[in-house]
Amino acid sequence: MNSSAGLEKSNSIIFLNYKVNKLADGKREVEYLDHVLRQGRLKKHFDIAGQEGDLEVAQLDKQNRVLSNMIIKNPLNKTLEFVDESKGFQTKTLDLGEALFSVRMQLHPDARTISIKHFSEDKMLIQTKIDQE
Numbered sequence: 001m002n003s004s005a006g007l008e009k010s011n012s013i014i015f016l017n018y019k020v021n022k023l024a025d026g027k028r029e030v031e032y033l034d035h036v037l038r039q040g041r042l043k044k045h046f047d048i049a050g051q052e053g054d055l056e057v058a059q060l061d062k063q064n065r066v067l068s069n070m071i072i073k074n075p076l077n078k079t080l081e082f083v084d085e086s087k088g089f090q091t092k093t094l095d096l097g098e099a100l101f102s103v104r105m106q107l108h109p110d111a112r113t114i115s116i117k118h119f120s121e122d123k124m125l126i127q128t129k130i131d132q133e
Helices: 005-010
Strands: 012-022 029-041 057-058 066-072 077-083 088-094 098-106 113-118 124-128
Touching: 005 029, 029 057, 029 098, 057 098, 066 098
Parallel strands: none
Antiparallel strands: 012 029, 012 098, 057 066, 057 113, 077 088, 113 124
């Protein structure tokens, strides 16, 4: 079964929660918090182009082959929207030292691990084992 066919047949959604920290040397560390499996189907999502600082989340099979992947916008950059004193609309981007982020994916039936890496690098930040039995 190819990976897209597996996602089409899947009736499971996985919700994963992580914490990301910016270290003193500028590198990032990702910590797994928890995950929940639920029955259901996600609406189709649009693929977005990754940029420096974004994270790539991938579902891997038992041979570590990528079954599906998605881009998470840089969780350490938060954009705030607000109205200023003159009632004008403003945005401000904050560069955070740490942040919580969540991932929601249609779970591929052959997925055994979820990996997270920098979009622009091959070095894995974290792998999370998934037990679907």
